[in-house]
Amino acid sequence: MYAVLRSIGAVHTESEFSTDWLGRSECYMRTLRFKGTGASIGAVAICASKLQHYGERMCATDTHRDLGKQFLRLSSQCHQHINAHSTATWLSTA
Secondary structure (H helix, E strand, C coil): HHHHHHHHHCCCCCHHHHHHCCCCCCCHHHHHHHHHHCCHHHHHHHHHHHHHHHHHHHHCCCHHHHHHHHHHHHHHHHHHHHHHHHHHHHHCCC
16 A cells, blocks of 8 residues: 555655554554564554545546546455455454
8 A cells, every 4th residue: 555655646655654544653664564564454444444535536536536446446455454354353253
């Protein structure tokens, strides 16, 4: 997500991505890299919601429709990740 958002100029740094798109502290991405872990489901959910919000609004314009579709695809990928993680969690406790 970070690479795509950076490539279009939506964010400029990992710190900005962490705070603005994941709802976490500015050092969140560095911490994940240091620990060798992925983002929390909560952070992915925030990112999915924000991507969907802006994607829908951009799709309503002629100027940014393609970018909006890209945001919606990224949001869908986030939702798929959330669903897969959630399913694995409840299946392991069943």
